[in-house]
Amino acid sequence: MSQVYEELQARGxxxxxxxxxxxxxxxxxxxxxxxxxxxxxADSLHVGHFLQLVVMARLQQAGHRPIALIGGGTTMIGDPTGKTDMRKMLTKEEINHNAECFRQQMRRLVDFNDGKATMLNNADWILKFNYMDFLREVGVHFSVNRMLTAECFKTRLEKGLSFIEFNYMLLQSYDFLHLYRTEDCHLELGGDDQWSNIINGADLIRRVEGKDDAYGLTFTLLTTSEGKKMGKTEKGAVWLDPEKTSPYDFFQYWRNINDADVIRVMKMLTFMPLDEIAEYEKLEGAGLNRAKEKLAYEITAMVHGKEEAEKALAAARAVFAGGASAADMPTTQLSADDLTDGQIGALDLLVKTGLVKSKSEARQVVKQGGLTINDAKVTDMFAMYGADAFGEDGMIIRKGKKTFHKVTL
Structure with a gap:
């Protein structure tokens, strides 16, 4: 075995x-x-999950055996951690569909062949519980006073914490106990917002089994240098599903992160050797664009494959070089029904492409000089475009300096 723990530390x-x-x-x-x-x-993993998959893959490469536990049972309650309101209740059918989507995405990073990793679903044991037996075996070991001091509950106490959510910690703790008994699993990993749940799982094993050989380890949350969670854009979350976030948009998200974040994210999310990253760390000013491009390529290749990463890289370079008709730019196709008397307004274009959420937001973009259509800055809120504006290759819309979108008719 190698110095795995030291490597995780060095990567932050x-x-x-x-x-x-x-x-x-x-x-x-x-x-x-x-x-x-x-x-x-949800029906896709997102950037926050990606960090956990990378750690899982890294430990697997070091010779360890991962269990990816799909929360088919716990999802029926919903983790209150970090939420100001109760999560939407999903049906069993929705949860099963989402779990299958997760399985397909995980296989890109984790090798589940020949027992090298296991994928389990806690619905297989949680949905079989006899409630009274569960209370007597598990509930008896939990102090309500202590639970209320946990960070995952503190944020909910002002608005109200439902009884169903209060059970979440007990169920997650039981997961650890179940895997300890059935899979000889002695270590639970998770994001740092899961600390309370993880330590309670290890404590439950100690109380029930009388053994002190179950441990927890949490990862640093993926945040910007300002402390904001990464993986959010104006369009919403950055998903691993190419239908929800295109490979080009995914690439662009990483290509456009702040200068202060690029090296730290490179250490956390890529498999690049630390000495290679150290060379990129020496870059300053405009030179950091090379580091961002490398970061975006590496992560896109891991999630979508090298072919899609190459296409996204070529499209991004064409855009930055002024060749804004790049074939792999995110594209929206309009029909004749989207036009009124053969024309469509600039504000409607922004909304239909998803570049803004509303017309009022679109007005702000135009007002601030942030909209360019076919290389011409739009200053007229009421500018209209006919079919000829789309040409053979489509219309190119640029919002701000870095967000490009193609519209075809």
Whole structure:
């Protein structure tokens, strides 16, 4: 085994650990089974999940055995962590569909062949619970007073915490106990916002099994240098599903991150050797664009494959070089029904392409001089465009300096 723990530290990935000496030993000197949970709340994983998949893949490459635990059962309640309101209740059918989408996306980064990794669904045991048995086996070990001090509940107490959500910590803790018993799993990993849930799982194992050999490790959350969560754009979340976030938009998200974030993200999310990253760290000013381009290419290749990464890179370079008719630019196709008397307004174009959410937002873009159509800055709120404006290759819309979109008719 190699110095896995030290590598995670050097990449800025470790936030908290229940027992650093023991976890370091597990990761550096033993073949260890660990798990990470993923609640199936959407039909795609997003950038926040991606960090966890990268850590999972990194540990697998070091010889450890990952369990990707799909929360088919816990999703029926919804994790209150970081939420100001109760999550939307999903049906079993919706959850099962989302879980299958997760499986397909995870396979790009984690090798599930020949027992190298396992994918499980906690619905297989949670949905079979007898409530009274669960309360007697698990609930008896939890102090309500202590639970209320957990960060995951604090943010909800002002608006009100439902009883169904209050059960979430018990169920996640039981997951760890179940995997400890059935899969010889001694380590749970997760984002740092999961710290309270993770330490309660390890504590439950100690109380029920009488053993002190279950541990937790949390990752640094993927945030900007200002402390804001990464993975959000004006259009919403940055998804791993190419139908929800195109490979080009995905590439552009990483290509356009702040200068202050690029090296840190490169360490956390790529498999580039640290000495290679150190060379990029020497770049300054405009030279950082080379580092951003490398970062965007590496992450896009991991999620969408090298072919899509090459196409996104070529399209981005064409745009920056002024060749804004790049074939792989995100595209919206309009029909004759979208035109009124054969024309469409600039504001409607912005809304229909998804570059803004409303006409009022579109007006602000024009007012601030942030809209360019076919290389001409738009200053007239009521500018109209006929079919001839789309040409053979489509109309090119630029919002701000870096967001390009093609519209065809």
């Amino acid at each position: 990935l470790i936030a908290q650990c229940t027992n650093e000496e023991k976890v370091r030993d597990l990761l550096d000197n033993h073949q260890t089974t660990f798990y990470i949970g993923f609640d199936a709340t």
